[in-house]
Amino acid sequence: MPIASEIFNLTFDAADPRRLAEFWALALGYQLEPPPEGFATWEEALAAWNVPEDQWQSASAIIDPGGVLPRIFFQQVPEPKTSKNRVHLDVRAWRYTDASGGRPPEAEVQAAIAAKVAELVAAGATVSGTVEQYGNAWTVLHDPEGNEFCVV
Template sequence: MDGTPVLGITVDCHDAQVVAAFWCHALGYVEAPPPSGWSDWASFLTDQGVPEEEWGYGATIRPASGDGPSINFLKVPEGKSVKNRVHLDLKVSGGRDVDQTLRETRIFAAEADLVARGARRQREDRVDGRLDHFVMEDPEGNEFCLV
């Protein structure tokens, strides 16, 4: 292997464009630019010999700053069949040291925003009677947590 590996995350899905748009909003990410040397994705995909009908089969997003891991979305034929073993935590509450009322307000606000964009709450987890986090699903059922 040459150099240090770079972390990339890939999510299998049926509609890469829809799921990528959801996660752009949820994370404040943007669509990734085409690889260096190409002015746009159409030129890159054409040069790679990807048939035009397959251009929407993938999408890549990244932090607006360019710093941090990219997330790739890849169209696959099979549906999701089991619980994710790895998931993303969206840390929206400010942490467990934040006033509980404020934590809950932030978690509920993030939930409402993401549900309006196709997410679904799977369950609410409490510790000692206090809201700890929501287990959520993106528009295609991939689990994540609002903490």
């Protein structure tokens, strides 16, 4: 019998982990992960753990304020992104209208997508294009470090 498991982190490689963490916190409605209990700041925690000061900006994380969705971790790597992502996130800009899964009218869905795209572009994303398939349309973007994602 397989052992049950769960997602602990989604991890992004990054040149600037804090910048990407702040971008994705905005995109997903997450928040920057607070410092561990007993520490007022991350700097205080890292100093107590003897992490060299030149490594304090090498990672950042965001968490779901509701505590349900997975933590997203951003780790600094020396090499730049060089090719298309093999995995990407889809950010839904709208909510179902009721518990039975009713979708809002298409005009509302498209207005919500346009508003979210505008918000993310203002935060540093770039638009790659729009895709229309099977009666649905979504926008493909790149985050500030070039990682592809979709707003649906």
